[in-house]
Amino acid sequence: MELRPAGAFFVCFLMTTCGGATPPPADVGAADRSPMAPGPSAPEPPPLSVEVTKGVTALEANDLAGAKAHFQAALQANPTDADAFYYLGALSEKAGDAPGAEASYKSALHARPGFGGAEVNLSALYDDAQRFDEALAIATPGIAEHPKEGSLHLNAAIAYAGKKDAVAAVREFDAAVALMPRDPTFRLVYGHWLVVLGQKNAALMQLRVAVPLAEKNVGIVAAIGHELHVDKAFSECVVVFGQALALKDSAELWTERASCKIGQQDDAGALADLRTATAKDPSYAPAQYYLGNELGKAGQYGPAIAAYQAFLKLEPNGPLAKAATEKIRLAKQPH
Secondary structure (H helix, E strand, C coil): CCCCCCCCCCCCCCCCCCCCCCCCCCECCCCCCCCCCCCCCCCCCCCHHHHHHHHHHHCCCCCCHHHHHHHHHHHHHCCCCCHHHHHHHHHHCCCCCCCHHHHHHHHHHHHHHCHHHHHHHHHHHHCCCCCHHHHHHHHHHHHHHHCCCHHHHHHHHHHHHHHHHHHHHHHHHHHHHHHCCCCHHHHHHHHHHHHHCCCCHHHHHHHHHHHHHHHCHHHHHHHHHHHHHHHCCCCHHHHHHHHHHHHHCCHHHHHHHHHHHHHHHHHHHHHHHHHHHHCCCCCCCCHHHHHHHHHCCCCCCHHHHHHHHHHHHHHHCCCCCCHHHHHHHHHHCCC
């Protein structure tokens, strides 16, 4: 059964806000989970129907169209098949159809009250949409039914944090990581929200624990590095992005590490990383923009102009286009 906590927040890399000049977001939260054991008062769920079983097999083979056909066939045979609704909700999420996913998860819960998987995914969906009261309306009774399901505690924690209820958020985050102590996503999400709540030292503790747990998951390692950057832990940020680069040599990661070095005031190191990024992928626009910044700081105005011009060819209408144009104008003035 595919469960996901609401840690699937989008991490926007680099030194800008999310937008045209940033790289694609890294989804660091989605995680498959084993089927939950029923809570003390929850009945054992019925076995999967034949069509749902076929759909799951198709899903595991990444045959999304075939899986959907089987789940729909299951509902034709049994209009109250909660598992079919649940998996159709998961498929809708994969397709980016949040309203369709919400409707399917609600149908699953209507057909089987206390369906833990649907509670996890629906509360996660609400958290991702910042519908925090609705998330708590699902997660709170879910926790009573499935007290040992860490994802429900995590989703409740995110909702409380979104509502700025730090005490309740920390309580639920602590419960979540106690149940899933070796899941780096849980630690990462906890650290992210502690930063939002202004608890820097506690955030750093969770992020530090997450680093070795992430092992070879470059997306999570990079997201941890990003959170360290937000928390102004620049030295640790540089080290973590070094680990990410050892896993994946990419322009995005070189640029992100450069941003940490800028925070350290290591301009020479940042410039070296940005040169590497632009050599590796000249079409990666953020690296060109920030290379222009560093070259300008070093007084290399001609190369800086060239970098900004390269950026504008790639992102002529992006959110940094106006700034790049102005910086070209300034760089062309006598110095």
